[in-house]
Amino acid sequence: MQILNEFKLEFLSKSSNEAFARVVAAAFVSQLDPTLEEIADIKTAVSEAVTNAIIHGYEDNRGVIKMNCKLFDASVEISVIDEGRGIDDVEKARQPMYTSKPDLERSGMGFTIMENFMDRLEIVSQPGKGTSVNMYKTLKSIGK
Amino acid sequence: MQILNEFKLEFLSKSSNEAFARVVAAAFVSQLDPTLEEIADIKTAVSEAVTNAIIHGYEDNRGVIKMNCKLFDASVEISVIDEGRGIDDVEKARQPMYTSKPDLERSGMGFTIMENFMDRLEIVSQPGKGTSVNMYKTLKSIGK
Amino acid sequence: MKIKFLNRGNTLIASIIGEMDHHTADYLRDKIDGEMLKSSTRNVIFDFSKVVFMDSSGIGLVIGRYKNISKLNGKTSIVKANEQIRKIFEMSGVVKLIPIYDNIDEAINSY
Amino acid sequence: MKIKFLNRGNTLIASIIGEMDHHTADYLRDKIDGEMLKSSTRNVIFDFSKVVFMDSSGIGLVIGRYKNISKLNGKTSIVKANEQIRKIFEMSGVVKLIPIYDNIDEAINSY
Ligand SMILES: Nc1ncnc2c1ncn2[C@@H]1O[C@H](COP(=O)(O)OP(=O)(O)O)[C@@H](O)[C@H]1O
Numbered sequence: 001m002q003i004l005n006e007f008k009l010e011f012l013s014k015s016s017n018e019a020f021a022r023v024v025a026a027a028f029v030s031q032l033d034p035t036l037e038e039i040a041d042i043k044t045a046v047s048e049a050v051t052n053a054i055i056h057g058y059e060d061n062r063g064v065i066k067m068n069c070k071l072f073d074a075s076v077e078i079s080v081i082d083e084g085r086g087i088d089d090v091e092k093a094r095q096p097m098y099t100s101k102p103d104l105e106r107s108g109m110g111f112t113i114m115e116n117f118m119d120r121l122e123i124v125s126q127p128g129k130g131t132s133v134n135m136y137k138t139l140k141s142i143g144k
Numbered sequence: 145m146q147i148l149n150e151f152k153l154e155f156l157s158k159s160s161n162e163a164f165a166r167v168v169a170a171a172f173v174s175q176l177d178p179t180l181e182e183i184a185d186i187k188t189a190v191s192e193a194v195t196n197a198i199i200h201g202y203e204d205n206r207g208v209i210k211m212n213c214k215l216f217d218a219s220v221e222i223s224v225i226d227e228g229r230g231i232d233d234v235e236k237a238r239q240p241m242y243t244s245k246p247d248l249e250r251s252g253m254g255f256t257i258m259e260n261f262m263d264r265l266e267i268v269s270q271p272g273k274g275t276s277v278n279m280y281k282t283l284k285s286i287g288k
Numbered sequence: 289m290k291i292k293f294l295n296r297g298n299t300l301i302a303s304i305i306g307e308m309d310h311h312t313a314d315y316l317r318d319k320i321d322g323e324m325l326k327s328s329t330r331n332v333i334f335d336f337s338k339v340v341f342m343d344s345s346g347i348g349l350v351i352g353r354y355k356n357i358s359k360l361n362g363k364t365s366i367v368k369a370n371e372q373i374r375k376i377f378e379m380s381g382v383v384k385l386i387p388i389y390d391n392i393d394e395a396i397n398s399y
Numbered sequence: 400m401k402i403k404f405l406n407r408g409n410t411l412i413a414s415i416i417g418e419m420d421h422h423t424a425d426y427l428r429d430k431i432d433g434e435m436l437k438s439s440t441r442n443v444i445f446d447f448s449k450v451v452f453m454d455s456s457g458i459g460l461v462i463g464r465y466k467n468i469s470k471l472n473g474k475t476s477i478v479k480a481n482e483q484i485r486k487i488f489e490m491s492g493v494v495k496l497i498p499i500y501d502n503i504d505e506a507i508n509s510y
């Protein structure tokens with residue numbers, strides 16, 4: 001598949017950058033002329049991944065989050081990468097309602113939302129090294 | 145001066161990314177709660193710098209453009225960097241109405257606009273290596 | 289991000305304006321919990337008509353308030369959530385605990 | 400980015416909708432030059448009321464059309480440009496060649 005366009009972004013793990021990351025992803029993907037629903041799905045998935053990097057990855061310490069995005073003919077790939085604490089048990093982390101931070105009123109639905117709103121979710125994590133979340137979505141609206 | 149927030153962005157030298165770069169800069173700077181006029185000035189300056197990298201730096205060949213942005217208490221620093229052909233005579237290039245591409249209906253006003261809309265414009269260029277444009281703006285609206 | 293409160297009988301209507309995410313959740317939580325303490329409210333209606341974005345941080349916030357309210361035998365409901373936010377509440381099973389209504393009157397009449 | 404044309408006498412009114420930058424300039428140039436060829440127009444008014452962004456690529460575009468029109472003794476003017484766009488036209492000296500009016504009638508009456 002040919003890459004039509006691509007960006008690589010690095011930003012600080014500050015909660016004010018959650019909205020920033022959503023806007024960046026949405027502005028870029030809108031080049032493919034997706035539906036409003038597709039844009040909303042992507043914004044939500046990006047928000048979940050970036051929030052996780054801030055809360056769980058860096059546990060509110062200062063770190064750098066990377067977000068990479070590739071546009072194809074009628075699909076988009078987005079990666080959110082941190083070099084934070086990593087995930088011990090990815091299978092457990094993926095389960096709906098599982099959260100390691102119930103005290104922070106986390107719902108444990110982040111990965112479930114990413115999985116439902118995107119077509120594919122891949123999580124690669126190494127405890128002590130960091131986590132990389134790769135999401136892929138076909139835009140059904142394109143070429144119709 | 146303490147850096148409050150920061151991003152580093154890399155994207156392809158495609159003209160569709162001119163609007164993208166403007167949105168990214170505006171979304172980030174809006175964290176400081178600037179006026180609409182300040183946001184418009186920054187969007188215009190970013191658009192000029194990114195367009196120059198595409199047209200003059202890479203001369204419509206595929207290349208990578210970097211845009212870095214730092215937020216301070218009440219000011220913002222934005223750099224736009226290409227590894228394109230560079231500028232032989234920066235003094236000449238800065239002059240209002242000078243353009244090396246009149247055939248493309250360029251007005252030669254890009255640098256003049258950057259200079260007027262931002263508080264400081266620094267151009268570092270090496271022929272054959274690339275150009276780095278550094279812009280700085282104090283947000284007068286902040287803290288009032 | 290802003291929040292406005294309105295009392296109707298023993299029901300507090302919390303109208304959230306803007307984006308609900310991890311960044312804004314702390315502020316909203318403080319405001320809502322503070323208002324609950326002040327007033328003699330039993331029930332809470334979350335008015336979502338002006339919420340333009342919500343992610344799972346919003347689920348956590350709503351469920352957290354629901355738990356507190358339920359302990360005091362109060363009822364919680366959500367009104368006027370847009371399609372995208374409804375999808376999130378449905379996906380997460382929140383709707384099994386907290387009903388979503390089309391408008392405030394419907395929510396109040398159900399109490 | 401869109402452009403709409405309207406003829407009033409021997410004046411073509413070109414209403415640009417959206418953002419004017421290097422990315423959209425080629426499209427706009429083709430459309431305007433094509434329309435100039437088709438019609439028996441002498442003068443052109445650029446209606447900027449729906450232009451939400453313009454950078455120096457817009458200056459090049461407007462000056463380019465102005466040069467063509469002037470050769471045929473036609474007049475060019477700009478109407479309803481917002482504050483930011485006015486600032487750009489003033490800074491670049493475009494206003495010395497091409498007047499900016501508040502509305503279309505004013506522009507037409509000046510011809
Ligand atoms: N980037 C990350 N770094 C470390 N741990 C993570 C990361 N993302 C997710 N996790 C772990 O996976 C769990 C489930 O994540 P998620 O489904 O998003 O729910 P929540 O964020 O509500 O806890 C988190 O509670 C956390 O333990």
Ligand SMILES: Nc1ncnc2c1ncn2[C@@H]1O[C@H](COP(=O)(O)OP(=O)(O)O)[C@@H](O)[C@H]1O
Nearest residue numbers: 196200201230237243244250251252254255275
């Ligand atoms: N990134 C760049 N790489 C190479 N040359 C550049 C770059 N930016 C500007 N220049 C040179 O400086 C000149 C003036 O730039 P500018 O004031 O923006 O006007 P314009 O883009 O309309 O030509 C350009 O015509 C070009 O020769």
